[in-house]
Amino acid sequence: MFTHIYIETSVADHPRTQEICARFPQATRVSCERYGEVFNPKSQDFRLQKARPALILASKHGNRVLETPAGYGIGGARNFYFSHMLNCLYDCRYCFLQGMYRSANYVLFVNYESFEEDISRVAQTGNQPAWFFSGYDCDSLALEPISGFAAHFLPFFAAQPNAWLELRTKSTQVRALLNREPLANTVVAFSFTPREMHRSLEHRVPTVEKRLDAMVQLQQAGWLPGVRFDPLIYQQGYQAQYRELFSEIFRRLDADRLHSVSLGPFRLPRGYFKAISRLYPDEPLFAGPLAETAGMLSYRQDLEHELTGFCIEELRYHVPEALLFPCTVAA
Amino acid sequence: MINIVMAFPGEARPLIDCLGLAGRDTRGPATLYRNETHRLVIAGAGKIRAAAATAWLQETGPDSRHAAWLNIGIAGHASRPVGSGVLAHRITDHGTGKSWYPPQAHGLTMATDNLITVDKPETGYPENALYDMEAAGFYPVACRTTTAELVQCYKVVSDNRDNPVAGVTPKSGAALIVDRLAEITKLLTALDKLRAAVSARRGSANNLAQFTNHCHFTVSQQHQLEKLLARWDALLPEQPPWCDELQAQQQASHVLHWLEQHLNSVPVRLG
Numbered sequence: 001m002f003t004h005i006y007i008e009t010s011v012a013d014h015p016r017t018q019e020i021c022a023r024f025p026q027a028t029r030v031s032c033e034r035y036g037e038v039f040n041p042k043s044q045d046f047r048l049q050k051a052r053p054a055l056i057l058a059s060k061h062g063n064r065v066l067e068t069p070a071g072y073g074i075g076g077a078r079n080f081y082f083s084h085m086l087n088c089l090y091d092c093r094y095c096f097l098q099g100m101y102r103s104a105n106y107v108l109f110v111n112y113e114s115f116e117e118d119i120s121r122v123a124q125t126g127n128q129p130a131w132f133f134s135g136y137d138c139d140s141l142a143l144e145p146i147s148g149f150a151a152h153f154l155p156f157f158a159a160q161p162n163a164w165l166e167l168r169t170k171s172t173q174v175r176a177l178l179n180r181e182p183l184a185n186t187v188v189a190f191s192f193t194p195r196e197m198h199r200s201l202e203h204r205v206p207t208v209e210k211r212l213d214a215m216v217q218l219q220q221a222g223w224l225p226g227v228r229f230d231p232l233i234y235q236q237g238y239q240a241q242y243r244e245l246f247s248e249i250f251r252r253l254d255a256d257r258l259h260s261v262s263l264g265p266f267r268l269p270r271g272y273f274k275a276i277s278r279l280y281p282d283e284p285l286f287a288g289p290l291a292e293t294a295g296m297l298s299y300r301q302d303l304e305h306e307l308t309g310f311c312i313e314e315l316r317y318h319v320p321e322a323l324l325f326p327c328t329v330a331a
Numbered sequence: 332m333i334n335i336v337m338a339f340p341g342e343a344r345p346l347i348d349c350l351g352l353a354g355r356d357t358r359g360p361a362t363l364y365r366n367e368t369h370r371l372v373i374a375g376a377g378k379i380r381a382a383a384a385t386a387w388l389q390e391t392g393p394d395s396r397h398a399a400w401l402n403i404g405i406a407g408h409a410s411r412p413v414g415s416g417v418l419a420h421r422i423t424d425h426g427t428g429k430s431w432y433p434p435q436a437h438g439l440t441m442a443t444d445n446l447i448t449v450d451k452p453e454t455g456y457p458e459n460a461l462y463d464m465e466a467a468g469f470y471p472v473a474c475r476t477t478t479a480e481l482v483q484c485y486k487v488v489s490d491n492r493d494n495p496v497a498g499v500t501p502k503s504g505a506a507l508i509v510d511r512l513a514e515i516t517k518l519l520t521a522l523d524k525l526r527a528a529v530s531a532r533r534g535s536a537n538n539l540a541q542f543t544n545h546c547h548f549t550v551s552q553q554h555q556l557e558k559l560l561a562r563w564d565a566l567l568p569e570q571p572p573w574c575d576e577l578q579a580q581q582q583a584s585h586v587l588h589w590l591e592q593h594l595n596s597v598p599v600r601l602g
């Protein structure tokens with residue numbers, strides 16, 4: 001899977017590093033002082049690297065738990081995110097990571113225990129429960145067989161009474177969850193776009209059916225999964241496509257055993273949009289009816305209202321109002 | 332265009348012949364050979380000469396931003412067998428301690444190793460790495476104008492602990508390059524594919540001249556026009572933008588308005 005693994009010298013002897021490297025005996029190992037030397041140089045091409053990303057094993061120093069942007073959340077008063085990983089196995093054309101990073105290499109921070117210390121501290125500092133979103137700079141579960149992220153963090157969150165965890169994913173890697181008792185304070189949220197959009201925009205992402213299979217398994221095992229329609233995408237015929245997607249999802253899932261359903265329109269900060277549309281100048285998604293407001297590119301306001309309004313109305317047929325969370329910030 | 336930077340004429344000669352490069356040009360600070368698709372410069376020994384020759388190619392090249400760059404030469408290594416061809420995955424300037432990491436993009440399939448650039452030939456091989464005298468001069472300069480995936484350093488091992496550097500001659504250096512020509516050609520092809528993929532994205536918008544010949548566009552209007560034509564290409568790839576309705580617009584602002592209105596009304600179909 002990886003031809004090259006870059007390893008920060010400080011984590012070369014870390015047991016997690018050793019374990020991961022042992023899985024890829026053919027990969028060439030390259031040592032570096034700080035992951036930024038490999039990941040951050042300006043003159044890199046995300047699209048070329050996406051064809052063969054390397055793995056970078058590193059330690060995250062500081063800023064491990066950050067407040068989410070305003071509007072991001074599912075009803076909690078205190079919202080934070082943490083990223084054990086940067087970048088993603090999948091290749092969604094709308095993904096903001098393509099604009100945020102120059103490199104498509106995967107950075108995996110192996111010092112999970114440092115994240116745990118920070119999460120505990122943040123969780124204990126307030127009276128109200130704190131939400132921790134883990135799928136902000138990556139897909140929470142896609143690399144689970146290598147990272148063992150969920151397998152490690154679920155027992156930790158089981159012992160955090162004041163903390164909620166959201167795992168956000170488009171993967172079907174749910175074995176670590178099925179292998180244990182469900183947790184009341186953990187939401188596994190699956191993101192969807194209609195089948196037609198999945199085909200044209202969500203490269204390497206498992207099909208809608210496969211993701212639904214994974215969700216059904218989780219529900220049957222007692223977990224309360226979440227559903228995310230974020231970003232909402234506009235194209236000709238979107239009404240029929242979203243209607244069909246919603247029917248399919250809620251035909252298979254038990255709406256009473258869902259944690260939440262959230263939705264948010266397609267949005268990108270101007271700088272990210274510029275970088276991504278330069279990588280994919282032929283992509284109709286970026287040539288469509290977009291407008292810039294306060295440094296953000298999004299659908300023209302009339303279209304955004306139409307699209308969001310339509311989806312909310314449709315979702316009301318399927319899910320109780322209390323579970324619906326329209327997001328004002330795109331994930 | 333692929334730009335090749337080499338230190339010595341003897342090592343360069345097999346490649347000059349293999350690629351059919353002609354036109355020995357000695358007017359610049361280094362000797363240049365070229366054809367339609369490749370330029371090869373003989374920089375002389377050392378990182379400063381390599382950096383200067385690379386910068387000179389950038390300044391004089393037709394499209395250095397859309398070019399690939401390759402430094403080829405011989406190098407020492409503690410343990411790799413003489414004659415092995417290796418790409419650098421890390422280049423360290425021994426003098427400053429600074430390192431760079433050439434990304435190993437899809438299609439580059441040869442063995443890779445650390446490469447340390449030294450000021451004098453290394454005879455003790457303290458680290459299990461390649462030792463050369465040019466890469467740390469070449470690499471950061473080449474990366475100034477193009478993306479790092481298109482900048483690579485390829486070395487053929489000429490000496491190791493069992494075969495000391497004192498035994499390396501211009502003739503043996505040339506023979507080592509001859510033996511790796513097949514691999515070097517493969518590397519050039521792979522780099523050219525990557526280069527083509529990047530430059531295909533940077534192509535200028537369709538039919539720009541047709542518009543600018545039709546009426547006067549200010550610089551800022553020309554930028555708007557380019558953006559609108561790029562949108563056109565993405566949304567209506569099969570349909571040329573120039574049409575009678577556009578021809579009827581006599582001012583640049585009207586042309587831009589018409590294009591924008593038209594594009595905003597086009598139904599978006601993804602994929």
Ligand code: SF4
Nearest residue numbers: 088090091092095138
């Ligand atoms: S799954 Fe999420 S993180 Fe991964 S590429 Fe798609 S949008 Fe980005």
